Amino acid sequence: KQEVTQIPAALSVPEGENLVLNCSFTDSAIYNLQWFRQDPGKGLTSLLLIQSSQREQTSGRLNASLDKSSGRSTLYIAASQPGDSATYLCAVLIYNQGGKLIFGQGTELSVKP
Amino acid sequence: GAVVSQHPSRVICKSGTSVKIECRSLDFQATTMFWYRQFPKQSLMLMATSNEGSKATYEQGVEKDKFLINHASLTLSTLTVTSAHPEDSSFYICSASGTGRAGELFFGEGSRLTVL
Numbered sequence: 001k002q003e004v005t006q007i008p009a010a011l012s013v014p015e016g017e018n019l020v021l022n023c024s025f026t027d028s029a030i031y032n033l034q035w036f037r038q039d040p041g042k043g044l045t046s047l048l049l050i051q052s053s054q055r056e057q058t059s060g061r062l063n064a065s066l067d068k069s070s071g072r073s074t075l076y077i078a079a080s081q082p083g084d085s086a087t088y089l090c091a092v093l094i095y096n097q098g099g100k101l102i103f104g105q106g107t108e109l110s111v112k113p
Numbered sequence: 114g115a116v117v118s119q120h121p122s123r124v125i126c127k128s129g130t131s132v133k134i135e136c137r138s139l140d141f142q143a144t145t146m147f148w149y150r151q152f153p154k155q156s157l158m159l160m161a162t163s164n165e166g167s168k169a170t171y172e173q174g175v176e177k178d179k180f181l182i183n184h185a186s187l188t189l190s191t192l193t194v195t196s197a198h199p200e201d202s203s204f205y206i207c208s209a210s211g212t213g214r215a216g217e218l219f220f221g222e223g224s225r226l227t228v229l
Binding site for chain 1 (some may be wrong): 156159162164206221222
């Protein structure tokens with residue numbers, strides 16, 4: 001059974017810091033891995049999607065890496081801003097199971113001005 | 114990107130009543146939609162997979178008679194919580210796969226259900 005774990009559960013940093021969020025999964029048979037942002041009481045916003053054949057994706061200040069063999073992904077946020085404060089969720093799409101996403105518990109990020 | 118809309122965003126109901134939540138893909142056709150449930154400070158748990166024109170596939174532990182799912186068209190899936198109880202209070206989110214990158218899912222804004 002696929003399990004997704006995110007560390008840390010919560011993180012508080014001063015504005016301007018670079019930071020790394022970690023995600024690990026137990027079964028490497030994934031189709032892709034996605035990072036999402038969730039603001040309180042809101043739905044999910046897709047940040048980055050890494051296909052299983054890829055090693056990283058970048059979008060602006062965000063960079064996500066994928067090491068499928070070790071079951072790990074990281075989300076790197078450069079020069080953090082207070083507007084980055086949110087919960088960040090990683091999720092893996094199980095291979096050949098019709099689009100089932102298995103989510104981690106999320107990392108709650110707070111960026112202090 | 115593709116847009117998925119949920120309605121209502123918030124609903125309060127009395128115990129014993131039924132509540133319907135709609136999930137629409139606004140600018141694409143979605144043969145498959147997914148319904149998730151999220152408790153406070155917890156992650157999303159997949160409840161069921163909704164396929165257009167056929168019965169939904171429910172995850173283990175999810176009561177199909179309580180959470181009725183209908184996917185009558187390629188742009189609309191509905192989740193009806195029947196005979197709601199306070200423990201059904203939760204945040205319900207739907208998602209749909211679009212026509213872009215393979216395996217990319219788009220999420221609705223979620224619906225907050227409070228059962229009194």
